[in-house]
Amino acid sequence: MVANEQEFVVTPWEVRGEIDYNKLIKEFGTELITNELLKRIEKHTGELHYLLRRKIFFSHRDLDWILDKYESGEKFFLYTGRGPSGHTHLGHLIPWIFTQHLQEKFDVELYFQMTDDEKFLHNPDMKLEESLKYTYENALDVLACGLSPSKTFIFSNIEFAKTLYRISLEIAKHVTFSTVKAVFGFENNTNIGMIFFPSMQAAPCFLPCILKGKNIPCLIPAAIDQDPYWRGIARFVAPKLGYYKPAQIHSKFLPGLGKGGKMSASEPETAIFTTDPPEVVERKIMNAFTGGRATIEEQRSKGGDPDICPIYQYYYFLFEPDDKKLMDIYMACKSGQLLCGEDKARLAIRVKEFLIEHQRKRKAAEKILDKVMLRD
């Protein structure tokens, strides 16, 4: 049934997901990462990262061009970011883990933007100090992913505003209200800070070029929902400013622990935060929705449905990078051998172990945080 890796990747989640993601690709006008492109990447990285192998990073713009440039000796830089509106959850880590991988394998710089201005502007109840606090709090999670302290530059839009505002002015001059209305669905009652913000978000695409006085290719690893920023603003403006259009590589979303939907901080019981203590992690996982049957007897006889099960997805996205072992979990569930309670308990152990280690790295990151922060 799912006897080889190729088919194995195509789970109902993936299929269900894939329908949506294919639609997104068409709507956004991005391209699927082909096996040919994966082979080109493999040449440079060695064995493919599981996030590519499993097509969790599945879509791109100009990734082939980035490789052309790289192969002709022109290194790119990485740019990604985070909207610091609260604690980091596991879903946020996926692009950062992949970014760390790219940084290490291609030996490139990373510019990491904390959009604390946007989070403040967007959320009526958020105070500026609060989003700024989360900038520093979340930056520890970013660094805990193992990024190189000498090649990573993190900045808060609020605290790096002198540098960013200047670049944003150059961008904003080419972007009208009509454009941001079409791209982001802004309305007449949108506040003027949010209206300006897309130019702040686009600014880091050109920041290293300005800092170093030369054109440098930019690759943005991010979840696909961020695509409009780059398509509608940065890629549109880049040629007008004499810069390369930023290339992108897009990921899918880690699902939440409930039934369907991506992991979201706004539903805290279905999201695991990196700061959650072990007993909270355990409770959230034990309360998760699964693809299990109504009774143990039914599960034993008919088997579970890993394809719609967030527990399985957690192994798939984060907690079982070994494809063989992942397949074993899948088959054990399908065959009725593995019951949901046991499956959850095993995942809880993995997640708790992961978080103990992550929290240790997070603590260690406190020492280097100041060094990697860009400030005016």
Place this chain on the structure above:
Amino acid sequence: MVANEQEFVVTPWEVRGEIDYNKLIKEFGTELITNELLKRIEKHTGELHYLLRRKIFFSHRDLDWILDKYESGEKFFLYTGRGPSGHTHLGHLIPWIFTQHLQEKFDVELYFQMTDDEKFLHNPDMKLEESLKYTYENALDVLACGLSPSKTFIFSNIEFAKTLYRISLEIAKHVTFSTVKAVFGFENNTNIGMIFFPSMQAAPCFLPCILKGKNIPCLIPAAIDQDPYWRGIARFVAPKLGYYKPAQIHSKFLPGLGKGGKMSASEPETAIFTTDPPEVVERKIMNAFTGGRATIEEQRSKGGDPDICPIYQYYYFLFEPDDKKLMDIYMACKSGQLLCGEDKARLAIRVKEFLIEHQRKRKAAEKILDKVMLRD
């Protein structure tokens, strides 16, 4: 006919002007500066400044409240600014001369904003470096007006963006596109930098409060065309942020050397720039429109019309602060005693003398410029 000062102020220019200015006052909802208010000011400043006496500063918002505060021991600060799109002309100096007067008499601080961001955003051909260059160039003219180096703080929006962006975010969160559309006539094709700019323009109203951690009354001396910024944005947002609404005192415009209209840098032959060499000043004045007759004979017999004459207006706005002497010029023109050529030649001498002195002060200001500039 114009035997006393009261009537004397009411020239056709003034009348013509007054009709418009009265309309502006009604449209904007500001208040005329009454003689009663002038008397209150006189108590603190001694003899009234000619710009108040001649009602060149003629309108206000909450000036009485500023005096209440001042008299109860709560000092205000002054805030004004300049859009550095080119060289400074004589028309720009009027609010600055008056600001210097207020600073000296009330012994208060001045925060002076250079809106180099707006000038860059507004003018398609303007480069960022160009408007930034004019910030420094124009700042010398500001300082040449005799402002106190220890109580004057000049800043470029581009170079002080870290501090200003943070305050602007707090403002922008309360201002929608609908609002800036209504207040400034922005359209869907307005660029998103211009749309955000009103929050940068409003930020200095609260800057000293933030720097000093207390609420401080703000008085803005500026030409009346700047009123929408304060009415529509700063005064609207102030109570939401817990600050006083900024008070304002509004001036009329120095006319250009052509027939009608305010002095404008976009018509360089009708504007005298502070950097103009003497021969250029002379040429511009000698080529000016006047209220003179077609022939010398006619002028001698019928007299000139100073009320529509920019030459006379230059004495009135800037070059003859002595009311008695101003009246003499007026009468000599009216009676046909004074011919236009002679009138122009005399003014040219005054302007050249003024500019020699201004350029000397401008040169001297180079030494203190760095000291008064606020930067992040």
